[in-house]
Amino acid sequence: MQTATSTEFKQNAHRALADAGLQRALARSGTSFIARRAAAVAALPEFEALREEARAIKDHTLAHLDFYLEAFAAKVEAAGGTVHWCADAAAARATVLAICQAAGARTVTKGKSMISEELGINEHLEQHGIAPIETDLGEYILQVRHETPSHIIAPAFHLNREDWEASFRAAHTDLPADRVFHERRDILTEARTRLREKFLAADVGITGANFLVAETGSSVIVTNEGNGDLTQTLPRVHIALASIEKVVPTLEDCMSLLRVLARSATGQDFSVYTTFSTGGRRPGDLDGPEAYHVVIVDNGRSGMLGSEFQPMLRCIRCAACMNHCPVYGAVGGHAYGWVYPGPMGSVLTPALIGVDQAGLLPGASTFCGKCESVCPVKIPLPSLMRHWREREFERHLTPPAQRTNLALWAWVAKRPALYRLATRVGAAALAALAGKRGRLSRVPLAGGWTAGRDLPAPEGGTFFARYARAQRAGRTI
Amino acid sequence: MSKDIVLNAIRRGLRRGPVPPDQAVGLRARLAAHPRHPIPARSRLDHAGQVALFVANVEKEFGTVARVADASEVPGAVVDYLAAQNLPTEAAIAPHPELRAIDWSARPLLRLREGRAEATDQVAIQHGFAAIAETGTLMLPSAPERPTTLNLLAEAAIVVLAADRVVGAYEEAWDLLRAEIGGMPRNVMLVTGPSRSADIEQTLELGAHGPRRLHVVLVGA
Numbered sequence: 001m002q003t004a005t006s007t008e009f010k011q012n013a014h015r016a017l018a019d020a021g022l023q024r025a026l027a028r029s030g031t032s033f034i035a036r037r038a039a040a041v042a043a044l045p046e047f048e049a050l051r052e053e054a055r056a057i058k059d060h061t062l063a064h065l066d067f068y069l070e071a072f073a074a075k076v077e078a079a080g081g082t083v084h085w086c087a088d089a090a091a092a093r094a095t096v097l098a099i100c101q102a103a104g105a106r107t108v109t110k111g112k113s114m115i116s117e118e119l120g121i122n123e124h125l126e127q128h129g130i131a132p133i134e135t136d137l138g139e140y141i142l143q144v145r146h147e148t149p150s151h152i153i154a155p156a157f158h159l160n161r162e163d164w165e166a167s168f169r170a171a172h173t174d175l176p177a178d179r180v181f182h183e184r185r186d187i188l189t190e191a192r193t194r195l196r197e198k199f200l201a202a203d204v205g206i207t208g209a210n211f212l213v214a215e216t217g218s219s220v221i222v223t224n225e226g227n228g229d230l231t232q233t234l235p236r237v238h239i240a241l242a243s244i245e246k247v248v249p250t251l252e253d254c255m256s257l258l259r260v261l262a263r264s265a266t267g268q269d270f271s272v273y274t275t276f277s278t279g280g281r282r283p284g285d286l287d288g289p290e291a292y293h294v295v296i297v298d299n300g301r302s303g304m305l306g307s308e309f310q311p312m313l314r315c316i317r318c319a320a321c322m323n324h325c326p327v328y329g330a331v332g333g334h335a336y337g338w339v340y341p342g343p344m345g346s347v348l349t350p351a352l353i354g355v356d357q358a359g360l361l362p363g364a365s366t367f368c369g370k371c372e373s374v375c376p377v378k379i380p381l382p383s384l385m386r387h388w389r390e391r392e393f394e395r396h397l398t399p400p401a402q403r404t405n406l407a408l409w410a411w412v413a414k415r416p417a418l419y420r421l422a423t424r425v426g427a428a429a430l431a432a433l434a435g436k437r438g439r440l441s442r443v444p445l446a447g448g449w450t451a452g453r454d455l456p457a458p459e460g461g462t463f464f465a466r467y468a469r470a471q472r473a474g475r476t477i
Numbered sequence: 478m479s480k481d482i483v484l485n486a487i488r489r490g491l492r493r494g495p496v497p498p499d500q501a502v503g504l505r506a507r508l509a510a511h512p513r514h515p516i517p518a519r520s521r522l523d524h525a526g527q528v529a530l531f532v533a534n535v536e537k538e539f540g541t542v543a544r545v546a547d548a549s550e551v552p553g554a555v556v557d558y559l560a561a562q563n564l565p566t567e568a569a570i571a572p573h574p575e576l577r578a579i580d581w582s583a584r585p586l587l588r589l590r591e592g593r594a595e596a597t598d599q600v601a602i603q604h605g606f607a608a609i610a611e612t613g614t615l616m617l618p619s620a621p622e623r624p625t626t627l628n629l630l631a632e633a634a635i636v637v638l639a640a641d642r643v644v645g646a647y648e649e650a651w652d653l654l655r656a657e658i659g660g661m662p663r664n665v666m667l668v669t670g671p672s673r674s675a676d677i678e679q680t681l682e683l684g685a686h687g688p689r690r691l692h693v694v695l696v697g698a
Contacts, residue, residue, distance in 0.1 A: 029679040046517045053514050066487045067496045067504055073480075079661070085480040137685060138676035156676050164677055184677045185684075192686060199686075200596055215508050216661040226629055226672040226687025233625050233664070244487065249504075250511035255647040259517070266675065269534070270612040273687065274667040282663050284621035286593040298483050305490025 002117060002148055004353050006337035009360040016331040025158050026332055033323040036267025037374070044263065054260050055378045057253045058314035061245075062305065068214040068247045069296065075217025079279030081292035092297045093124040096206065096239060099293055100130050103237045105203035111221060111228030112136035113208025114152050114317060115241045115297060117339045118352070121206065132206075133198045135227040137191055144171045150333030152340065153265050153319040158332050161187075195227070205231035205289065209242035210316070211257065212294070215250040218276040219294055222261065229273055238277065238289040243297050245313040257316060260376035264318040300352040308387050312347050314377040319344075321371035321381060327364050336361060343371035347384040355388060359397045362388035420464050427458035513648050520611040520645030525698070527610040531643045532695070534613025538670030539683055540691040544640075547697060548575075551637055552584040554694045559587075559600065562690065564633055568600035569593070573622040576604055576637060593624035594631055601631035605638030605693070607650045612669055615693070616650045619664035628666050634688035636668075640697040 005012060016022055041047045061068055073083040084099075086092040096119075100108060108125060110116065110132055122132040122143075134143040138156035142149060144167050149155030156164075165181045168190055181187055207228050211220040219240035221228045232238045248254050262268040280292040304310055322328040322342025333341030338349050338358065346361040362385035371381040392398055393406075412419050434440050434457030441454050449455070460466065470476060488494055496504065520527060532542045543554045559566050570576060572591040581589060594601045604623050607616040615636055619625045628634060644650050647667070654665070672687030683689055 025678075032679050044517060044519075046515065049515060050517075057514075063491070064496060064500075064504055065491070066484045067501060069487075070484065071505075071508060079663075083480075085478075085483045087479060087482050087486065091479065135686065136676070137674045141676075154676060154679060157679070159678075161678055184680055185682050187677055188674060188682050188685060192684070195686065196596060215511055218661060218665075224672070225674045225676075225685035227685065229625075229629050229666065230686055233629060244483065249508055251651050252511050252513050252648055255651075256514040258647075268669075269538075270614055270667070270669045272538075272669050272671070272673060274614075274669075276661070276665040276667075277663070278661040278665075279663055282619075282621075285619065285663060286621060286624040287626045288619060288663050296483065298486055302483070302486035302490045305487060306492050307490075310490075 002120060002339055004338040004349075004357050006349060006353070006358040006361055009335060009337060009364060012335035012337055013331045013364075016335045021160055021163070022158050022332050025160050026329055029154070029157055030323075030329045033267065033319075037264060037320060037323070038267075040263040040267040040269060043269070047260070047263070050256060050260050051376055051378055053256050054316075054376055055314060057248060057256060058377050061248055061253075062310060062313055065244060065247070065305070068249055069244060072212050072214040072217055072247050073296075075214065076279065076292075076294055077217075079217050079292075081217065081279045081294060084293060084295045086295060086297045086299075089119045089297075089299050092119045092241070092295055092299070093121060095295050096121055096241070097124060097128055097130075099237065099239055100125065100204050101128070103204050103291070105130055105237070107131045107133060107198065107202045108204045108206055109133050109135050109199055109202040109231045109235065110139070111205070111207035111223065111231040112139050112155065113206070113241055114149075114339060115208050115243050116206065117149060118299065119241070119297065121241070133195070133202065135195050135199065135231055136223075137188065137225060137227070140191055140195065141167055144168075148334070148339070150341065151319060151322065152317055152344075158334065199230045199234050202231075202235045204237040204239060205233075205235040206239045206241065207232050209240045209246050209294075210261070211254050212242050212247040213251055213254050213276065214247055216276070216278055218278040220254060220274065220276050222258070222271045222274050224266070224268075224272045226273055229275055232275070232277055233288055236289060237291045237293070238280075239293045239295060240277065241295050241297065243299065244301050261316055261318055264320040264374065264376040304351050309347065309351055309384060311379050312344070312351065312384060314379055315344055315348070316377060317344075318376055320374040320376065324370040324374050326366055326368060326370075336364070343381045343385070344379070347379075347381055347388065350388050355392050355395065356397055359388070359392040362386075362392070420462070423462045423464070427462050430455075431457045431459070433457070516646045516648060517611065520609075522610070522645065524641075524643070527645050528640050528643045528695070528698075530610040531608055531613055534610065535670070535691075535693055536613075538613050539673070540613065540670045540693060542693045542695055544695045548579050551579050551694055551696060552581050552587060555602065555635060556584050556587055558635065558692050558694075562633065565599050568602050568635070569595065569598045569627060569631065570602040571604045571623050571627055573604035575639075576602065594626040594629070596630055598631045600633050600635065601627040601688075602635045602637065603627040605636045605642060607642045607644060607653050608638055608693075609647050609650050609667070610643055610645050611647065614647070614667050614669045616654070617666045617668060618654060618658060618662040620662060625664045625666065628668060629687050631688055633690040633692065634671070635692045635694060637694045637696065640695050
């Protein structure tokens, strides 16, 4: 399992801000997802109604999660597949390994899967002499570079083209060293050729699942490259990994969620390949895996049910929240220190690895609210982050200086006359310090804030004073 | 048992025991009835309008479409496409009765091999079960006569689709599948355009691991 460095978020963020390559990647990529989503949403007048529908479908499913998982499992078994129930990551790793060993596997191809990252499947297989091969283009280069994904749908978000070329030259040493990558397409073609051999040789294919459909016993994957389909079609054994909240009741429910998924994620109307897998090869089939396994994993999610964090289990992993997040856009995904970055990660990570490990993440938000406004299943991400901040404070996990300052502020804020006096004096002092320039390049106790920008000095009276004046004059402020 | 551990943890979270029998009846009825949710208005057209929307959406997603009047014109359309794309006149083809019924002998240069696709195949010809106008999506359910590898392994994927199999929304295609095939096939692919990736600098490139080209031969009006 990926070691969490979320406790070092501040240091991680500083490093990220100083990383020129990362900043170039973030600047280039940040706006394109936003523009593409906006265009796709604008082209579908029903989008807002579909968001509401998507939220309702997920809420209904979560309220009856045990029922729908059992219904799903019964359908998988009726189709000749096998369902494995795993309470935690260790159980899931052991289950996957046992299936691979029983199949006599030497190499395993993998479709892109965040739950696989969360569970640490690759490391576990490697420790037992089985070679996992990531086949999603972005995941493949990260495996070559021994890095982790920095984005949940675009894992190599943090890399630039020259990183790709250098890594491919270092990894594919059997190819001519003087070959030229004229275009991005040449990089893609080299990966396609290299991975084609791996697809054909693999004994087992492991994918994640965007959805599990209870009505039919199907696991569903959504991809653009086709790597997930080759992974689940060519080897003798297909293993689908899915956390418990992936189940939906019917194909109709699934389609309603799919209508908002791709639009929110990449801004496509629909991804290139949306594939429903149900059991293994049938009599007369000329291709497809002989055996089909679904590994259902809890790993901390049942603890969120019935709590204020239950809405987080609606998440369909589209990444719209991180694509629109000013904090993610400034520091990238690795700074968050664990598998899931951005606003969804700031809510999910403390639930999965503990608020003592990830308590800084819910603080990494400006509360601008953009994440909630673009979420296709309407998760109230800022409110949930606020809940984590409260829990962190209750458990005395916030640093002493911060606690003292908060206590001091609360003491003043509860005394209106003192508060008004303090703000009036403060505003006047800042205005005087700023002088004619009207801006402050340094403010006592706020050196970190002013290191990157000036503070505009307050103009005129305080809000209270202006409000009172407006009230007296009988107008709004 | 690990199944009970997981299910009991869920029930503990939800603060209840197993779903009571009277509620379970309702949930089972919902599964059996699989009610539809609202369908976007864009595909609520007459059939000719749906076919036109399907074609427009395939092309928007970087696929191509050739329209022919009847099955006898399919071999010519395939040969013309392969020549225009500078592809070999050799293809793996689905052993589907509707494709077998086509008289391919009129085009002797076209060498066809029935069966699944192999990694060396440049061209695959698949039978289209249905198509969805809403997003220009092909529905390709697996069957002995419709191998999945034909959708995936070749450089160019050609799908022969009867125009009367074009429906407006996904839900209508699933209803066709339920009515005609019954249970869920092992694999159902919904394919929208050729394979692509934007993993390198978030810039779209066609032809990742699946077919670089997707061509639909649309038969009939």
